[in-house]
Amino acid sequence: MFIDYIALLLVNMVAGFALLAGYVYRGLDNPDRKKWVPGFAMTGLIALVFGAHMTMTWPVVGPYNSAFGEMSVLFGVIFLGAALAIAMDWSLMTVAVYAFFAGVAAVVLGVRIIDLKLTKYHYLTGIGYILSGLGGIFAAPSLVHLGKHRSYCAVAAGLLAVVALIWAATAYPAYWAHMKAFSQWVPFTARGMSGR
DSSP states (O other): OOOOOOOHHHHHHHHHHHHHHHIIIIITTTTTTGGOOOOOOOHHHHHHHHHHHHHHHHSSSTHHHIIIIIIIHHHHHHHHHHHHHHHTTTOOOHHHHHHHHHHHHHHHHHHHHHHHHHHHTHHHHHHHHHHHHHHHTTTHHHHHTTTOHHHHHHHHHHHHHHHHHHHHHEEEEEEEHHHHHHHTOOOOOGGGHHOO
16 A cells, blocks of 8 residues: 555645635735744645655655645745745745746646546546646736735635635545545554554
8 A cells, every 4th residue: 555645735735725815815915924924834844845755756656646746846835935035025026936837837737637537536626726726827917916906815815715625625535535545554564563
């Protein structure tokens, strides 16, 4: 049996997009923006560490390592970059430019996941990737307009919240299924003790 921590990466994306929605709605023009740094840093760290491990070791079957591992690395770098920029009072524009290229990759993966029917809920997963990618693609233009138009902030935050809900609808059922699927699994290091 392989080690499958994709559900962890998905829950991390739920948290990340929920934090991003909150930041866009309440924090972007707030003078106390640094309170968002810990949440962005935690999200980025989990995504980068486990995404990098998945990318380098390929613990799951098929193309899921690329889809979830590599995209998690990009997601993690974006969130860590945002955390650093906010903490140092730097502009977020270079992070948004990086997010554009990661966003294009996410849209491509979303379309391909639907095309190849790669997951159990391939439409939901594909749409999640596509909408996540569009968030990255429109990050730079959004930075320019968000501070000026409060209604734009509300719409952007609402769309990011929808993305978080889509990933939640993918992540939490995965945890539910994993509890049964892994219920009889014994780690290799403990197999001698359990008689298996």
